[in-house]
Amino acid sequence: MALVAELLQPVITGTLLGLVMMILLIIYLLSSDARSQKEGKEPPGPKPLPLLGNLLSIDLKRPYLSLCAMSKQYGSVFTVYFGLKKMVVLAGYQTVKQALVNYAEEFGARDITPLWNDFNEGHGILFANGDSWKEMRRFAISTLRDFGMGKKKSEEKIIKETKYLSKVFEEFKGKPFDTTQPVNYAVSNIISAIVYGSRFEYSDPQFTAMVNRANENIRLSGSPSLQIYNLLPWLHPLIKNWKLIIKNRNRNIKEIKKLADNLRETLNVQDIRGLVDCFLLRLKTAEESRDTNTHYHEKNLHNTVANLFAAGTDTTSTTLRWALLLMAKYPQIQDRVQEEIDRVVGGRPLVLDDRKNLPYTDAVIHETQRLANIAPMSIPHVTNCDVHFQGFFIKKGTTVIPLLASVLKDEREWESPHTFNPAHFLDEQGRFVKRDAFMPFSAGRRVCLGESLARMELFLFFTSLLQQFRFTPPPGVSEEQLDLTAAVGFTLSPTPHELCAVVRNGQHTNVESGY
Numbered sequence: 455m456a457l458v459a460e461l462l463q464p465v466i467t468g469t470l471l472g473l474v475m476m477i478l479l480i481i482y483l484l485s486s487d488a489r490s491q492k493e494g495k496e497p498p499g500p501k502p503l504p505l506l507g508n509l510l511s512i513d514l515k516r517p518y519l520s521l522c523a524m525s526k527q528y529g530s531v532f533t534v535y536f537g538l539k540k541m542v543v544l545a546g547y548q549t550v551k552q553a554l555v556n557y558a559e560e561f562g563a564r565d566i567t568p569l570w571n572d573f574n575e576g577h578g579i580l581f582a583n584g585d586s587w588k589e590m591r592r593f594a595i596s597t598l599r600d601f602g603m604g605k606k607k608s609e610e611k612i613i614k615e616t617k618y619l620s621k622v623f624e625e626f627k628g629k630p631f632d633t634t635q636p637v638n639y640a641v642s643n644i645i646s647a648i649v650y651g652s653r654f655e656y657s658d659p660q661f662t663a664m665v666n667r668a669n670e671n672i673r674l675s676g677s678p679s680l681q682i683y684n685l686l687p688w689l690h691p692l693i694k695n696w697k698l699i700i701k702n703r704n705r706n707i708k709e710i711k712k713l714a715d716n717l718r719e720t721l722n723v724q725d726i727r728g729l730v731d732c733f734l735l736r737l738k739t740a741e742e743s744r745d746t747n748t749h750y751h752e753k754n755l756h757n758t759v760a761n762l763f764a765a766g767t768d769t770t771s772t773t774l775r776w777a778l779l780l781m782a783k784y785p786q787i788q789d790r791v792q793e794e795i796d797r798v799v800g801g802r803p804l805v806l807d808d809r810k811n812l813p814y815t816d817a818v819i820h821e822t823q824r825l826a827n828i829a830p831m832s833i834p835h836v837t838n839c840d841v842h843f844q845g846f847f848i849k850k851g852t853t854v855i856p857l858l859a860s861v862l863k864d865e866r867e868w869e870s871p872h873t874f875n876p877a878h879f880l881d882e883q884g885r886f887v888k889r890d891a892f893m894p895f896s897a898g899r900r901v902c903l904g905e906s907l908a909r910m911e912l913f914l915f916f917t918s919l920l921q922q923f924r925f926t927p928p929p930g931v932s933e934e935q936l937d938l939t940a941a942v943g944f945t946l947s948p949t950p951h952e953l954c955a956v957v958r959n960g961q962h963t964n965v966e967s968g969y
Contacts, residue, residue: 494842494846494847495845495846495847496533496846496847496848497528497529497531497532497533497542497846497848498528498529498532498533499524499528499532499533499534499535500524500528500534502535505537505538506537507534507535507536507537507538507539508534508535508536509535509536509537511524512534512536514678514681514682515678515942516940516942517681517831518830518831518857518859519859521534521543521545521831521855521857521859521860522545522857522859522860522863524543525543525545525546525857525860529545530544530545530546530548530549530844531543531544531545531549531843531844531846532545536681536684536685537682537685537686538685539684539685539853540852540853541834541852541853541854541855542848542852542853542854542855543854543855543857544854544855544856544857545857545860546860546861546864546866547860547861547864547866547867547890547891547893549844550856550857550858550860550861550893550897551861551890551893551897552843552844553843553854553856553898554856554896554897554898554899554900555897555898557841557843558898558899559838559899560837560838560839560841560843561835561837561838561841561854561856561898562835562838562898562899562900563583563835563836563837563838564580564581564582564583564587564833564834564835564836564900565833565834565835565836565853565854566581566582566583566836567684567834568683568684568687569675569680569683569684569696569699572696572700572703573703573757574757574760574761575753575757577590577753577754577756577757577758578590578754578757578758578760578761579591579594579757579758579761579762579903580761580765580833581761581833582757585749586749586754589749590749590754590758591903593732593733593736593758594729594758594762594903595903597729597732597733598648598729598903598904598907600732601648601728601729602648608644608648608907608910609805609806609910609914611644611647611648611653612644612910612911612914612915613803613804613805613914613918615640615643615644615653615915616640616803616914616915616918616919617918618640618643618656619636619637619640619915619919620918620919620922620923622636622656623636623919623922623923623955624922624955624957626954626955628954628955628956628957629954630928630929630952630953630954631952631953631954631955632950632951632952633775633778633953634771634775634950635662635665635666636656637771637774637775637778637915638665638666638669638767638768638771639654639656639661639662639665640656640771640915641766641767641770641771641774641911641915642661642665642763642766642767642771644766644907644911645762645763645766645767645904645907646661646763647728648728648729648907649728649729649730649759649762649763650713650717650727650728650729650730651717651727651728651730651731652727652728660709663705663709664706664709664710664763665767667702667703667705667706668702668706668760668763668764668767668768669767669768670698670702671699671702671703671764672764672768672943672944672945673941673942673943673944673947674695674698674699674943675699675943675944676942676943676944676945677695677942677943678942679693679694679695679696680693680695680696680699683695683696703760706760706763707756707757707760710756710759710760710763711752711756713730714730714734714755714756714759717730717731717734718734721734721735721738723735729759729762730755730759733750733755733758734755736748736750737750737751737752737755762904765902765904766904766907768945769828769829769902769908769945770908770911770912772826772828772945772946772947772948773822773823773826773828773908773912774911774912774915774916775947775948776822776825776826776828776947776948777818777819777822777912777916778919778925778953779936779938779948779951779953780818780822780825780874780938781920781925782925782926782927782933782936782953783874783933783936783938784874784933785926785933787818787874787876788920788924788925790814791814791815791818791920792920792921792924792958794812794814794815795812795815795917795920795921796921798811798812799812799917799921801921801959803918804914804917804918804921805914806910806913806914808917809913812917813880813884813885813886814876814880814884815916815917815920816879816886816913817876817877817878817879817880817886818876819912819913819916820876820878820879820889820892821874821875821876821878821879822874823862823892823894823912824862824863824868824878824892824894825862825873825874826940826946827858827859827862827863827894827940827946828894828945828946828947829858829894829896829945829946830857830858830859830946831855831856831857831858831859832855832856832857832858832896832900833900834853834854834855835853835854835855835856835900836851836852836853836854837849837850837851837852837854838850856896858893858894858896861891861893862891862892862893862894864891867889867890867891868889868891879892895908919955921958922957922958923955923956923957923958924955924956924958925953925954925955925956926953926954926956927953927954928952928953928954929954936951937949937951
């Protein structure tokens with residue numbers, strides 16, 4: 455409440471003109487609501503206060519928890535006001551699936567907040583709409599597949615990277631360390647190899663700085679001050695996080711441009727190294743034909759790469775860090791995973807085909823994704839048109855929040871939604887079973903385009919690490935003391951912690967020849 459009051463102080467003490475404009479805006483919104491009500495019944499919700507909306511009822515550090523609580527009172531489709539901004543929240547598996555899959559077109563556009571507009575200016579994939587978004591998404595999906603996403607080529611890249619990561623873990627000699635940076639670098643190297651055509655050394659200052667800035671931005675973008683900025687963007691001179699996040703973004707775009715320019719200088723049609731090369735060829739064709747309407751231009755190149763770089767690193771690395779923390783927290787589950795890997799695989803390097811013979815391990819990975827719930831509010835959508843949905847009328851241009859937290863912890867779908875229980879994904883015979891309400895990658899038109907790659911990475915990184923290391927809390931810290939509270943951020947990562955990675959059975963990593 456103190457933060458809201460502080461940031462709204464310029465409104466309270468502002469000029470007469472600013473006050474008049476605010477009153478006119480409120481009148482407009484009220485009249486807009488009146489017009490909407492003539493079209494049909496609007497979703498219910500808590501009564502908003504003038505200017506503040508429902509902000510005083512929402513924990514801005516963890517808004518998804520407040521929205522999940524509201525859904526129990528107002529139902530699976532309800533209205534909430536973040537300040538003056540009206541949003542419709544979709545809660546529970548059945549409702550979210552129906553909206554994103556059965557009404558994919560109506561709910562398929564992205565809500566571009568002021569912050570994401572500052573970031574991408576309508577370019578790239580994550581925070582774009584219209585023809586440019588469609589073309590960039592099609593290009594990214596087809597090119598990533600060409601370079602092995604979900605296929606043997608990617609598997610080979612990941613297996614190679616697991617050896618580098620294991621070597622770093624081994625160098626700590628069983629002493630406590632923070633897994634964040636090495637895991638981030640390893641996962642980022644997979645998308646880097648596909649995008650740029652080569653991996654980076656973990657000691658490369660250009661590479662590590664880019665990864666660290668991208669991860670810092672993802673953390674900062676979920677902060678309360680930047681949520682307030684999205685509601686009142688003219689406050690940006692007062693918000694330190696906004697200045698830092700834009701500075702980080704500009705530095706990363708500059709580095710991406712430098713890497714792309716280097717690739718341009720050595721571009722060879724007979725030797726296409728990665729996604730950037732493919733884009734550069736299309737950009738060259740557009741320039742030669744003087745196509746002024748093309749979507750293949752520098753800004754789309756830089757923002758598409760930045761989107762893939764950030765999204766391709768954060769979500770997978772965060773999930774993997776949760777998995778290692780959970781293994782240290784629940785040693786009996788770690789025992790079962792390692793027993794299964796030892797029995798089925800032995801000491802040879804794991805491959806993707808092993809997944810079908812490791813049902814318990816696969817269940818642990820899926821349960822980690824479910825419980826970690828790293829994108830609890832997804833990325834907000836916006837309605838493309840007026841929608842009649844579940845007996846309610848939702849006006850065109852309304853921001854929509856698919857509350858993935860309410861799907862992954864839906865009490866009607868999961869036997870013990872708030873506990874770590876791999877049995878959610880096992881039948882009575884111990885065989886792996888799919889669950890319809892497992893939706894960590896979202897669904898519909900905006901489903902994560904790198905889902906197949908992320909699934910490969912999670913399996914191969916997790917199993918290779920568990921095959922070689924025993925993960926334990928630091929000396930003097932019990933399993934019970936390991937904190938599973940998520941840190942504040944756009945995605946939910948573990949709070950800062952250290953683990954010990956103890957080499958098992960005398961195994962040591964050989965990067966050149968295997969384990």
